[in-house]
Amino acid sequence: MTLQNVLVIGNGGREFAIAKKLKQSPKVDHVYCAPGNVGMPTVGVEPVAIEELDFAGLIKFAQEHQVAWTFVGPEDALVAGIVDEFQTAGLKIFGPNARAAQLEGSKEYALSFMNKYGVPTAKHLAFENEAEALTHVADFGFPVVLKLDGLAGGKGVVIASDQADAEATIKEMFADHTGRLVIEECLVGPEYSMFVLIENGDYQILPMAQDHKRAYDGDKGPNTGGMGAYSPLPQLSEFDRQRMVEEVVEPSVKGLVDGEYDYHGILYIGLMLTEDGPKVIEYNVRLGDPETQVILPRLATDLFDLVDACVNDQPLPEVVEKEDAVLGVVVASKGYPQKPVKNQALGKFPVAGNITVDYANVAGSLADLHGAGGRLLMVIATASDLKQAQQDVYAYLDQLEEPECFWRQDIGEKAFK
Template sequence: MEKQVNVLVVGEGGREFAIAKKLVESKHVKQVFCAPGNSGMPAVGVQPVDIAETDFAGLIRFAKNHEVAWTFVGPEDCLVDGIVDEFAAAGLKTFGPDARAAQLEGSKDYALNFMDNYHVPTACHAAYRDQTAAISNVDQFGFPVVIKENGLAGGKGVVIAQTKAEAIETIKSMFAGGQARLVLEECLQGPEYSMFVLVSNGHYRILPMAQDHKRAYDGDKGPNTGGMGAYSPLPQLDPTDYQKMVDQVVKPTINGLVEGSYHYHGILYIGLILTTDGPKVIEYNVRFGDPETQVILPRLKTDLFELVEAAINDQPLPEIKEDDAACLGVVLASKGYPVKPVHGQKLGEFPHQLGIEIDYANVAGPLDDLKGAGGRLLMVISKEKTLQAAYQRVYQYLQALDEPECFYRHDIGKKAGLK
């Protein structure tokens, strides 16, 4: 039998829960550590490590002391802050882009300039460092207009202003809140899709597609959140449109990474909108998305360890094999999220049920007496032969819960025709 190795996942949320759980399945893995992890992880064989994800020196010491083969970085802020660069300087392997490449998520303006330079279709846009200039030019984008904070905002730094008055108020608020720069964009119309590409210096593999739901409430109402639910596959996505996404978006993006001499061994998320003019990019992220990861990885038949191992070592990437089954997940969030979520509410125990998986995120305490510890608490997931069956199983489970200090969306999957 070949030697098994230890791996480390950095992060603590539902995304990292799903990544670590998938790595546990690999025959090549001896132990999966997750720093700092969360209290639900031991239930799936993952060992939390009490080191903050921002403590790069502590993480490096741990990786060396525990003979970690490589580290999978989950959160975007760590990548933007240069965790990959620091690990490389210490002689350690990581899966994730370096700080320069991570600017594709760290700065909206930087990403849009990259798209312009390498002919990746996106919205008409402009960046402003001055409030007066932004307000003076807002009319040229039409209404509604998309207003984005330039830096990292956890998926919540985007406002779609319906009127000029709302746009002006938003611009003033963002600059008053400390933003040094913001981006104005035309509001693209069409269905949105999440594409995740595993990248290894010019080589790539496209993972199963998913659809996220960013708004807090049913019918895509309310403020933007980090994501309230997702599903995969996408029966409404025509194969011809998918191929356009590959040819018109993925290929020029990968070519841009090569031409720009980017060090990129990691996941690239491409947020797409299918307009009447074809696919256009809303944004790049330089890591897996939450909650899409929780429904993509259960459908991935290819060994995740083997994919990452090959990417890190510049070896040929294994082919992606997808499970025919469908996966749907709904986020249970704290009341008041994302504006002012309740903290510390008693959640109790989430009963085991056939066909239901729980991916824990912002929770604390033992699994039989959980308490809330943040905005998005956990995700209820089902994998079934059809999306309809997964949809029904998830919502039957959620409807049986008694969690007055929490809420969830009731329409995840409706865009795929689910009832």
């Protein structure tokens, strides 16, 4: 058997986890990651100094290094059309094309898709000017959800508690950004992340996770890109999971087929389990960060086999999940997400026993590691149950001295209520 070379696009914790998982496949030789980060050599992955939006440079690299296929991590590259460019060059690539990537690139586009194909979601309207938005915001009741229409790195969503809060937020959003604003009713219920690997009409569901978006304990503070995650979800019944598949996943996949999207990649469905059943909060067209770091260690099926089948239009292997529980906590720069400290010395993060470290926004070298702002890395424990995984992560974090960093102390608590 000839071992394959693969390329991962991106530089964060998600791409670290994807590249690490691919490197573990017995069918893979080299895993390259462009641009990658300084932590990736700890798991045998080679960073490549090409930016994720330098499509010509990435195509040239893939051709010169006999890359079997490329796995796209971040949404920016997908929305900008990296898949179309690679396919035009005759290269295989895992991810949706630019048209399909609008499901993440535009909240309004995604909501229109859901309405068209009968996917349950919140009541909503989109506005292109401040005056209209201010006139109609009270129609949705309070609290109310305000979303920038375009890509915002997981931070373009505000839940306004009352009229004054909503008005101030709307004015700020229109002052800082061009484009439209989506106003939605505020759904109530637990949130879950579902990741569907789609090959046109064929699909497999990866392990599910729960993300923690707010910056501080008890879901307080501003929205972030995610402060921690865990998998599996003991509080989610098989009945409710099946409802999610039948009422959300199946009409979403059917819509992609009926709309001729030729979808080959991940559809990440952010769900809320309301009193009226599951409803979609958002679509993303790639794996989530930080959920990827906890779901991929639970995947018993070879990730290489899944992606290889998808890009080659072969039948998808069945997804098999490990019994293990995995919980991860993000170490973030002090001040994140508004004004994160940068360039703080981080010291070393030894990997021991069931603890692993997925590096993200770090700089320098492993011998002299510094923060590069935002979410720096994730400490992850794999154990026989979630409680043990949680205890092991926090025991590790308690030994660290990181005065210019912070992390939440309650990741996973919702699993035990």
